[in-house]
Amino acid sequence: MLPSRPEDRSPGAAALPEDPEDLSPGTAAERTRLAWARTAIAFGAVGLAMLRGEPVAGLLVLAVTPVIWALGRYVSTKTRPETRSRRLLLVTVAVTGVAVLAAVAAVLGHGGPVRLR
């Protein structure tokens, strides 16, 4: 919101800023919420894909999916830097965890020719 220049909101105004977001960062926050939604969907898709070969790992990934989705609901222009950092760290830990689960499933899992047991 930019209360100091309300006249800029009218279409075709002479003093329009070159970037419409100079009026309000709202669309940037909206795009970021959508990016979080895409990430949560990707997470869910990975969970479903793992469910077939490794049901336990797949369910674990699916259980984390709503958490990622919920984190994206709270995207705001007023989020404190530490809170933002912690949320992104959580995503990193979750994605790295999925990679570790997948690596274990690939090496020890069912159907693979490599048997370490």
Added chain:
Amino acid sequence: MRQASARRGGGATSSHDEHQESKPGEPGDAEPDVRFTLANERTFLAWNRTALALVVAGLGIVQLLPPFPGVPWGRHALGVPLIVLGAIVSVTAYLEWRRTQTALRRSEPIPQSVLPKILVGTITGVAALSAVVLLVSAVR
């Protein structure tokens, strides 16, 4: 190209907000324009989706592909590096998000990302390895 410093606080945040969020004792470390922060966050999320895609591709190669005739290690040799790359991309994306955020706070130039290089290197390697596996499989 507009510089981050030129856009800091412009339009979106008042200077009052900036000073509230800046760390005490660190002059010049004010919070950047929130749009840069959000763009940085979207870049981080995009890299993490890339990481997830790599993991699922690697897992798909190992679990869904039929074994290469004569090359019993073939699927693992191709799939496991992709899964490991997924983990590396995710962790590197977080480190680079922090680095970029710090640069934005200090109005410094945004550091160049190493992620494209890592991605290109590994995918080229896996592609070359697929060619080797297919050739070995054809010969045997």
